[in-house]
Amino acid sequence: MGGRGMTTERRAETAAERDAIWERRLDAPHDVWAVFLQARTRDPHVHVGDVHAPDAEMALVVAKENYTRRDPCVNLWVVRADEIHATTASAVHMFDSATDKSYRFGGSYRKQQQVYGSAWRLSHRDEDQ
């Protein structure tokens, strides 16, 4: 269980090599499974932690007791952690903006939603149930 070991670098590399690598497979032991939990229907599956298990069925069996005892759940996914590809730490700059793009941030859209919220909810009230 827990998230240890999932982002450990694989081998010694030169700084230049390391900087050039922007994505790689997670370096997790083969028996580590990432657990994704869906709290309610239509919610996204969220990574809640890992389990050790020899195969997918056993991973689901133990994930059920370890991650759904205290929180609501309608569906579980398990994926071998070493099958997950991730951007590397050196690629973090990729997510930075060179210019101010705060107009794209969800926050301003959410503010609009607050303003128009009641009208939006009224027009979508059937889907919202």
Added chain:
Amino acid sequence: MGGTLAAIADPAIRAAFRESLLRAADDELVIGHRHSEWTGFGPDIESDVAMSSIAQEEIGHARAFYGQISDGEEGGGDHLAFGRAPAQYLNAILTERENGGWESSILRLVLYERYEAARLQWVSVSGQEPVAGLAKALLREEQYHALFADAWLTRMSRGSDEGHTRVQTALEALWPDALGLFEATEIDAQLLATGILKAGPDAQRQRWEAEVCPVIEACGLIVPASPPRTGGRQGRHTPDFDRLHAHLTEVRRSDPEARW
């Protein structure tokens, strides 16, 4: 006396039904206690948590059944759970055996869960409310218990020669105790005659074997031909139970008047 039992007019039938629910409660309490002994000692943290959770649920079932039959009685459910002498407990011997290895506890879970699910099933169609509705609700949890047990059994017995041998040894040790779950007593005939119980111990055992044997045989294990070991349903227990009882009742005996 209220609730489920109050609805039964005939005192003999009422006593028989009470006894059948007491068996169920005692089975759940005792096997739940055994499962809880794995807390902190499981083979890995994941299964340690899962087994502890199963223990909690079994003890929760025991509590619910004690509550059904102790309504209005002195001391209530706590007295039934912790205040009786060993010979007054009616759990089957299978449930009281020391854990031994993980394979032994898992195998017991495989054998017991089918029995427990069938029992909850008959209580749920016994026509006796509210316990029938309670049994139906509890049934939901037993499905996972069997799933967990089967998953482990399959992997231990199909994994390596050592695992296979250990599971077969555990099966030979526990099989007579498992058959003891179906120990026939007077109350079974009484409940059968009234229609509260739909199948007697022999028919129950046949149905159970039809469910359990394929699981065992699919693992390449050989079902023993040994005869049942009985006594638990009449309060005749093993030394394993005396030790468990002493441990289980220790806190309550230290101050029987305390309010929790």
